[in-house]
Amino acid sequence: DSGVTQTPKHLITATGQRVTLRCSPRSGDLSVYWYQQSLDQGLQFLIHYYNGEERAKGNILERFSAQQFPDLHSELNLSSLELGDSALYFCASSTGSGGLYGYTFGSGTRLTVV
């Protein structure tokens, strides 16, 4: 157990639907990062939050949004789902912000869009 909790582990949904993925960071970590991993695109950075504030955006589609709550847990919302959104979605946390600290990854949410 890495200390980063992601729920649900698996999600199967239909095209056009909306889902919410949840992440609880490791105790004491203020940063949360979301990554998407697919076979053809590899591990793609989506978005980074630090202590409730958005710090950086990567290759995140407009149909996707995220937030970090006061208790530091984060949610990634995916809407108008398409078949191509099927992927593993990982959350990672770190102590600080910026490219100085190692990440602790959760076990991921496997999203299948049918």
Added chain:
Amino acid sequence: SQQGEEDPQALSIQEGENATMNCSYKTSINNLQWYRQNSGRGLVHLILIRSNEREKHSGRLRVTLDTSKKSSSLLITASRAADTASYFCATPDNYGQNFVFGPGTRLSVLP
């Protein structure tokens, strides 16, 4: 933008042999990290090496960093079947804010 790229893409060795993976990157960095991912699972942080360090060890792992060549290598000694996994190097993005992961090296250790 992808910063680091691992080489080879895939590596197959016998148990007990050493495995070496390389990572090349494009711009100056202040640190570089290596991660392991078992199939379908989350990534596990292995080692962080800072730009002022040339070599770092952790158990059977040895990481080197050559900033003049913009490259790093990960050596796994006396490999075991349990080392079978994908290995990724991660480097800070151009703004130094987040880590960018390479496509990874898929290591297979055969018993």
